[in-house]
Amino acid sequence: MIELSRVVKTYQAGLATPFTAVDDVSLRIPAGKVTVLKGPSGSGKTTLLTLIGCMARPTSGRIHLHGLPAGTLPQLTEGDALEITSLPERFLTAIRRRTFGFIFQQFNLVRGISVLENVMLPTYPTGEDHAWVEARAIERLGELGLLRHLHASVDRLSGGEAQRVAIARALINEPAVIIADEPTAHLDSRLSEDFMELMGQFKAAGKTLLITSHDPIVHGSPLADVVVEMRDGRIVAGS
Amino acid sequence: MRPSVQRYRNILDFALSSLLRRKGRNLALICVYTLVVFVIASLIFFVQALKREARELLVQAPDMVVQRMVAGRHDPMPVAQAETIRAIRGVEAVQPRLWGYYYDPVYGGNLTVMATDDTALAVESVWVGQGVARSMRVKEGDMISLRGYAGPMLFSIQKVLPEESELVSSDLILMSPQDVRSLFNLSEGLATDLAVQAGNPRELPTIAAKIVEQFPDARPILKSEILRTYEAIFDWRGGLMVVVLSSAILSFIIFAWDKATGLSAEERKEVGILKSIGWESADVLLLKFWEGSVVSLTAFLGGVLLAYVHVFFFSASLFEHALKGWSVLFPRYRLLPALDGYQLAVLFFLTVLPYTAATLVPIWRAATVDPDAAMRS
Amino acid sequence: MIQHPGVLALLLASGLVSLLLLAAGWQGLRILRGWNLQSGSEVQLDLERRTYLVSTLVANALVIQILSLFLFIFTAEGLHTQFVGAMCAAGSLAVNAFGYPTLLAKIATCLVAGVWLILHRADTQGHDYPLIRPKYVLLLILVPMVLAETWLQASYLAGLKADVMTSCCGSLFGQGREGLVAELAGLPPRIMQPAFWITLGAFVAAGVLLLRTRRGAGVFSVLSLAFLLVSVTSLVSFFCLYIYELPTHHCPFCLLQREYGFVGYPIYGTLLGGAILGLGVGALAPFRARKSLSEALPRMQARLAWSALVLALIFTLIVGIWMVLSPLKL
Numbered sequence: 001m002i003e004l005s006r007v008v009k010t011y012q013a014g015l016a017t018p019f020t021a022v023d024d025v026s027l028r029i030p031a032g033k034v035t036v037l038k039g040p041s042g043s044g045k046t047t048l049l050t051l052i053g054c055m056a057r058p059t060s061g062r063i064h065l066h067g068l069p070a071g072t073l074p075q076l077t078e079g080d081a082l083e084i085t086s087l088p089e090r091f092l093t094a095i096r097r098r099t100f101g102f103i104f105q106q107f108n109l110v111r112g113i114s115v116l117e118n119v120m121l122p123t124y125p126t127g128e129d130h131a132w133v134e135a136r137a138i139e140r141l142g143e144l145g146l147l148r149h150l151h152a153s154v155d156r157l158s159g160g161e162a163q164r165v166a167i168a169r170a171l172i173n174e175p176a177v178i179i180a181d182e183p184t185a186h187l188d189s190r191l192s193e194d195f196m197e198l199m200g201q202f203k204a205a206g207k208t209l210l211i212t213s214h215d216p217i218v219h220g221s222p223l224a225d226v227v228v229e230m231r232d233g234r235i236v237a238g239s
Numbered sequence: 240m241r242p243s244v245q246r247y248r249n250i251l252d253f254a255l256s257s258l259l260r261r262k263g264r265n266l267a268l269i270c271v272y273t274l275v276v277f278v279i280a281s282l283i284f285f286v287q288a289l290k291r292e293a294r295e296l297l298v299q300a301p302d303m304v305v306q307r308m309v310a311g312r313h314d315p316m317p318v319a320q321a322e323t324i325r326a327i328r329g330v331e332a333v334q335p336r337l338w339g340y341y342y343d344p345v346y347g348g349n350l351t352v353m354a355t356d357d358t359a360l361a362v363e364s365v366w367v368g369q370g371v372a373r374s375m376r377v378k379e380g381d382m383i384s385l386r387g388y389a390g391p392m393l394f395s396i397q398k399v400l401p402e403e404s405e406l407v408s409s410d411l412i413l414m415s416p417q418d419v420r421s422l423f424n425l426s427e428g429l430a431t432d433l434a435v436q437a438g439n440p441r442e443l444p445t446i447a448a449k450i451v452e453q454f455p456d457a458r459p460i461l462k463s464e465i466l467r468t469y470e471a472i473f474d475w476r477g478g479l480m481v482v483v484l485s486s487a488i489l490s491f492i493i494f495a496w497d498k499a500t501g502l503s504a505e506e507r508k509e510v511g512i513l514k515s516i517g518w519e520s521a522d523v524l525l526l527k528f529w530e531g532s533v534v535s536l537t538a539f540l541g542g543v544l545l546a547y548v549h550v551f552f553f554s555a556s557l558f559e560h561a562l563k564g565w566s567v568l569f570p571r572y573r574l575l576p577a578l579d580g581y582q583l584a585v586l587f588f589l590t591v592l593p594y595t596a597a598t599l600v601p602i603w604r605a606a607t608v609d610p611d612a613a614m615r616s
Numbered sequence: 617m618i619q620h621p622g623v624l625a626l627l628l629a630s631g632l633v634s635l636l637l638l639a640a641g642w643q644g645l646r647i648l649r650g651w652n653l654q655s656g657s658e659v660q661l662d663l664e665r666r667t668y669l670v671s672t673l674v675a676n677a678l679v680i681q682i683l684s685l686f687l688f689i690f691t692a693e694g695l696h697t698q699f700v701g702a703m704c705a706a707g708s709l710a711v712n713a714f715g716y717p718t719l720l721a722k723i724a725t726c727l728v729a730g731v732w733l734i735l736h737r738a739d740t741q742g743h744d745y746p747l748i749r750p751k752y753v754l755l756l757i758l759v760p761m762v763l764a765e766t767w768l769q770a771s772y773l774a775g776l777k778a779d780v781m782t783s784c785c786g787s788l789f790g791q792g793r794e795g796l797v798a799e800l801a802g803l804p805p806r807i808m809q810p811a812f813w814i815t816l817g818a819f820v821a822a823g824v825l826l827l828r829t830r831r832g833a834g835v836f837s838v839l840s841l842a843f844l845l846v847s848v849t850s851l852v853s854f855f856c857l858y859i860y861e862l863p864t865h866h867c868p869f870c871l872l873q874r875e876y877g878f879v880g881y882p883i884y885g886t887l888l889g890g891a892i893l894g895l896g897v898g899a900l901a902p903f904r905a906r907k908s909l910s911e912a913l914p915r916m917q918a919r920l921a922w923s924a925l926v927l928a929l930i931f932t933l934i935v936g937i938w939m940v941l942s943p944l945k946l
Contacts, residue, residue, distance in 0.1 A: 010658075012658070013657060013658055049614070050610075050611035055515065055610040056609060056610070057656045058656050059657060086653055086654060088745060089519060089665075090519050090520075090521065091743045093517060093518070096517055097517040102515060104515070104614060105614070106613075108512045108515060109512075110509055111509075113260070121253075121513070124250055124518070124522070125249070125517065125518050125519060126246070127241070127245035127247075128242065129240070129245065130245065130248075283621055444700075463697075467697055467699075467778065470697050470698055470778075471778040475619045475620070476619075477620075478620050478621050478624055481619075481621050482619060521668070524668065581694060584625075584686075584687055585621050585625045588625035588626075588629055589624065589625050592629060592680060593632065596632045596635070596636060599673060603672055607668055
């Protein structure tokens with residue numbers, strides 16, 4: 001479970017035009033459930049995702065992660081809640097790698113290299129055994145029906161395929177939480193339905209899902225356990 | 240493999256593939272870099288080769304030469320002084336030497352004429368160096384004519400000196416002492432200078448002091464001094480050229496800085512993606528460090544190799560015009576390779592260090608892109 | 617003498633190191649003044665990003681500094697022919713009063729920069745930047761040291777004038793130039809030999825104590841520095857005689873030459889590396905109480921101490937082999 005209390009993120013503080021993207025948000029995201037953040041663009045959904053996903057640090061407020069595996073930090077024992085808001089970047093990154101898998105709106109694949117390499121890329125800094133990572137990547141890609149593109153350059157993939165590569169990449173470190181930012185923005189309805197079906201499989205496998213979307217296919221889906229609506233950086237409904 | 244080692248390897252692999260993906264841009268950088276290394280390396284190698292030639296030249300020189308100075312100018316020396324000098328303690332041998340320069344108007348160059356006591360050399364015949372034989376177009380058995388004090392003198396060429404000693408003997412004509420005397424009109428009791436050998440080279444300064452004490456007009460010159468002077472002059476010349484070239488180094492650094500700061504949008508986006516999928520700033524720094532090392536190493540090796548070929552196979556032909564007037568010696572037609580770790584280290588310092596330092600801040604800037612930048616775009 | 621290519625390279629290197637450290641020091645000052653870990657403000661986030669810049673700068677400066685230490689000795693070696701009475705680097709360094717101080721300053725900056733990187737490494741092990749203050753205070757001490765070294769070296773190199781022949785007078789009569797080395801060489805092996813073995817014994821004992829009981833880090837550190845000093849002195853006093861196989865050749869620099877199989881590199885490499893690691897053990901000792909480091913630090917200290925001991929033993933092994941195998945017997 002992820003717990004946010006009174007989280008604020010301000011950009012350009014102290015300058016003439018400070019901008020508060022997330023304003024005093026308190027929220028609980030239950031483990032093993034699908035939580036959808038909905039709201040118009042600019043409502044602070046994506047910023048909130050980056051704060052939860054250890055990509056950025058809030059200006060104030062606290063974020064606690066529960067149920068992290070022991071050893072994530074040297075002092076952390078099983079069952080402790082970890083307060084992540086004042087951790088240095090290298091610890092945030094270490095937690096992010098193990099805990100969160102990200103699916104980006106723009107897919108964010110590295111151009112010019114193969115599908116397989118793209119999927120393995122997150123594991124490079126961890127120094128895991130190369131052969132083992134490769135086997136795992138091929139398995140993920142196989143599950144997503146991408147085996148025939150294994151060595152193709154990502155530049156040649158269709159939108160749906162590119163997203164599935166991004167999903168395989170998000171899964172490579174076997175994260176407990178999957179975060180998706182407007183995942184259906186570039187997909188047609190049929191592919192969007194396929195995507196939600198895939199999310200259903202992940203939920204069934206026990207993963208926690210956190211999705212931002214203003215697509216009714218996503219926030220209206222029966223999979224969505226919690227729907228939180230945001231506007232102007234604040235929560236207006238749900239939670 | 241240990242994870243930390245595997246991490247280095249993974250990131251190195253990715254650095255190589257990144258470099259290859261941006262071939263055009265990196266190729267331009269490597270070309271300019273290689274050129275800078277090449278120019279400075281050529282210069283350093285060339286100076287080093289000249290220093291080495293000078294040292295070789297002096298191997299055969301006597302430990303000490305005593306000249307006579309009259310009114311601040313070099314003057315022939317009374318042979319009788321040799322006896323007095325031989326009496327000084329520590330002196331092993333004193334050899335009066337007869338030599339001089341002969342200007343040849345036909346081919347417009349100076350020749351070194353020297354007397355030899357070698358009895359194999361008959362009167363009115365000479366041994367000549369390769370350079371002399373080449374420029375006068377003569378071979379063994381031919382006759383040459385030299386303008387002596389008392390009119391033209393004819394010599395038969397008994398031998399052309401072997402090639403190995405070309406550096407030392409290229410411009411040399413050896414003849415018997417009496418021929419040298421009649422060529423230059425030197426009277427019997429005079430020599431050009433005296434060559435002094437000491438039993439223990441460490442005593443040479445003391446001996447020199449005693450000679451000056453006895454003959455105030457004598458100027459003793461130690462071999463070590465000549466060597467020192469040559470070294471200093473060559474180092475000075477080489478350094479001077481490096482200073483001149485520093486403008487090239489400087490503009491290269493600016494170029495490198497510019498390349499590094501002007502990370503393309505594509506590259507910036509890529510770093511953003513890497514950070515967003517779990518790379519840390521330190522990982523990106525390592526990636527950029529590998530990229531820089533590969534570029535530096537390639538350019539350094541390439542530049543050194545090209546310079547080596549240039550200097551030792553083509554006798555620094557690109558510098559010929561700038562360096563021709565410089566040489567105190569007659570350089571060989573092909574310089575002998577003289578290369579050591581020190582020269583390479585100096586070259587490394589002069590080229591790779593500035594490049595590395597210039598790219599540190601831009602690299603850090605690239606590496607500390609916010610991980611969420613990739614999401615906000 | 618400024619135009620010698622090696623001299624230019626040295627001046628360039630020390631200029632770069634000074635520049636890098638001035639930049640690092642300036643960032644360090646900003647970090648010290650603006651640091652507030654509790655805040656998530658953009659200022660704090662920016663400062664945390666700058667810690668990466670500082671460590672990158674110092675790491676690069678240390679590498680350049682170590683390389684230039686050797687280049688400095690080599691340049692002095694190459695220049696000795698131009699000074700009357702100088703037989704090798706030892707003589708070149710004695711040409712003016714700045715030679716040996718430059719060498720010592722270079723070694724000192726290498727040691728401090730190495731210790732800084734050890735502190736930095738420890739700092740990254742804790743999740744709350746536990747060593748941020750001591751680390752940047754040490755950095756602010758390192759900056760003037762490096763500047764002083766740069767100044768000393770520039771003074772030394774600028775003061776070098778080759779004893780070149782002039783047309784008016786021939787020979788120059790120089791006295792033997794040996795300087796500091798001559799003084800060290802004067803220390804009789806009779807005293808230095810037991811001193812070396814006693815220091816080595818004490819160092820190893822302190823290491824074993826530290827590894828067993830995790831106590832005595834300070835003593836270990838002091839002994840590692842003492843081991844460096846005694847080893848260098850012993851090297852000049854008697855070890856090098858075995859390597860040169862000459863009873864009177866005391867030069868500590870000729871060891872780096874090809875004639876002696878470049879044995880000087882492992883010798884000085886192990887000594888310098890061992891001293892940096894040993895000093896690191898002591899430098900970390902005061903911070904063991906920090907909660908976020910309570911686990912990582914003792915482990916790190918043990919690793920450092922281990923490595924320092926191994927390096928000391930490798931050094932002893934190298935000189936020991938020469939001592940046993942050398943045809944020279946003192």
